[in-house]
Each structure stands twice: as C-alpha cells, then as structure tokens.
Amino acid sequence: MKQLPITQGELLYDPEFLLPTDAEQLYNTLEQQLNWRQDSIRMFGRIVKIPRLQCFQGEPNISYLYSGLSLYTTPWHPAIEQLKRQIETISGYQFNSVLINFYRDGKDSMGWHSDDEPELGPEPVIASISLGQPRRFLLRHRFDKSIPPQELLLNSGSLLIMAGQLQHYWHHSVPKTSRQMAGRINLTFRQTQQSEME
Numbered sequence: 001m002k003q004l005p006i007t008q009g010e011l012l013y014d015p016e017f018l019l020p021t022d023a024e025q026l027y028n029t030l031e032q033q034l035n036w037r038q039d040s041i042r043m044f045g046r047i048v049k050i051p052r053l054q055c056f057q058g059e060p061n062i063s064y065l066y067s068g069l070s071l072y073t074t075p076w077h078p079a080i081e082q083l084k085r086q087i088e089t090i091s092g093y094q095f096n097s098v099l100i101n102f103y104r105d106g107k108d109s110m111g112w113h114s115d116d117e118p119e120l121g122p123e124p125v126i127a128s129i130s131l132g133q134p135r136r137f138l139l140r141h142r143f144d145k146s147i148p149p150q151e152l153l154l155n156s157g158s159l160l161i162m163a164g165q166l167q168h169y170w171h172h173s174v175p176k177t178s179r180q181m182a183g184r185i186n187l188t189f190r191q192t193q194q195s196e197m198e
C-alpha cells in the first residue's frame with residue numbers, strides 16, 4: 001500500500017487491491033443480493049431521504065448512530081466477510097462492522113462529513129473498498145482553510161485506509177455529478193464499540 005502525503009492524518013491507498021474481474025463479480029453479487037434500503041435522516045429539522053442506498057452489516061448487537069438515524073447490524077454476507085479477512089491480513093487492523101453505500105448514478109452522493117462518532121474511538125481506522133464506477137473522493141481540512149483540498153479518483157477494486165487523526169482534521173465527501181455515471185458500491189469497514197442500551 002502506498003502512503004499518500006497528507007498533513008495531520010494518515011491515508012493509505014492501493015488502486016489495485018482486487019483484480020478487475022473480482023471487483024466486477026463482487027459488484028454484481030452485492031448489487032443483487034444485499035437488502036438495500038434508502039434511509040431518511042433529519043436535516044435542519046426536516047426528514048429527507050439520503051441520496052443513495054445503504055446496508056449495515058457486522059457482528060451482532062452493534063449499532064451505528066448518525067444524523068438521528070440508528071443502523072443495526074445484519075449478519076455478514078459471506079463475500080463481505082471474506083473481503084474483511086483479506087483486508088485484516090494486509091493491514092493488521094481488525095474490523096467488526098461495515099457500512100455499505102450504493103451510488104446508483106451521478107445524482108447519488110455523500111455530503112461533507114467525518115467519521116468521528118464516539119463509538120469509533122479517538123483515532124478511527126476505516127478501510128474503504130470501491131467497486132464499479134470510479135467516483136471523485138474529496139478531502140478538505142476542517143480548520144485551516146489555507147491547506148489545499150485533496151482529491152482522489154477511487155478506482156474499482158481499490159482500497160483506501162483512513163487512519164490516525166484524519167477524521168479529526170479532515171472532512172470527506174463524494175460529490176454529485178451531472179455526467180453520466182454507472183453504479184458504484186463502496187464498503188467502509190469499521191471497528192465500532194458496542195453501544196449501551198438506550
């Protein structure tokens with residue numbers, strides 16, 4: 001894996017973590033077999049549908065809370081569990097859950113955010129696998145506007161690891177585009193602390 005130069009945080013990138021044929025096959029399997037849902041979140045006091053489909057998997061009894069939305073794990077899809085083991089072997093990190101996003105076309109997107117929920121711990125390690133249509137992945141510094149933004153084109157079959165203080169200092173997003181885009185599936189593997197009962 002190649003370490004990408006970035007101030008305050010760690011970014012590791014392997015553009016060819018999976019063979020193109022394996023990435024394509026996995027894309028097709030997941031598109032067909034996952035139980036995709038379009039959740040709604042509360043934004044500025046209104047309920048809006050998020051512009052993409054999602055699925056959350058992992059070990060039992062893990063929940064992930066963001067923007068007033070609680071996601072509970074459903075069991076690992078066997079192909080995803082195998083992928084998780086592959087990433088654990090190469091990275092040395094452990095993961096117990098995965099958030100999977102399906103960007104159906106260029107209108108689907110993910111807004112600026114950082115994955116800094118308390119249940120991810122102080123220095124979250126997030127391993128991101130991209131399948132299908134390459135999409136732009138943008139990073140901008142949260143506090144120092146003089147630091148230039150960063151941009152990556154996340155290839156099908158690529159692995160990006162965000163670690164260290166990256167979530168503390170940087171926001172990231174996958175912007176909408178008016179260009180014709182095929183579907184893209186992204187999996188972000190995480191180590192989420194079990195939350196207390198509410």
Ligand SMILES: O=C(O)CCC(=O)C(=O)O
Nearest residue numbers: 099101115137174186188
């Ligand atoms: O789709 C991507 O590349 C980013 C996904 C992401 O930021 C997330 O799941 O938190």
Ligand SMILES: [Fe+2]
Nearest residue numbers: 113114115172
């Ligand atoms: Fe994220």
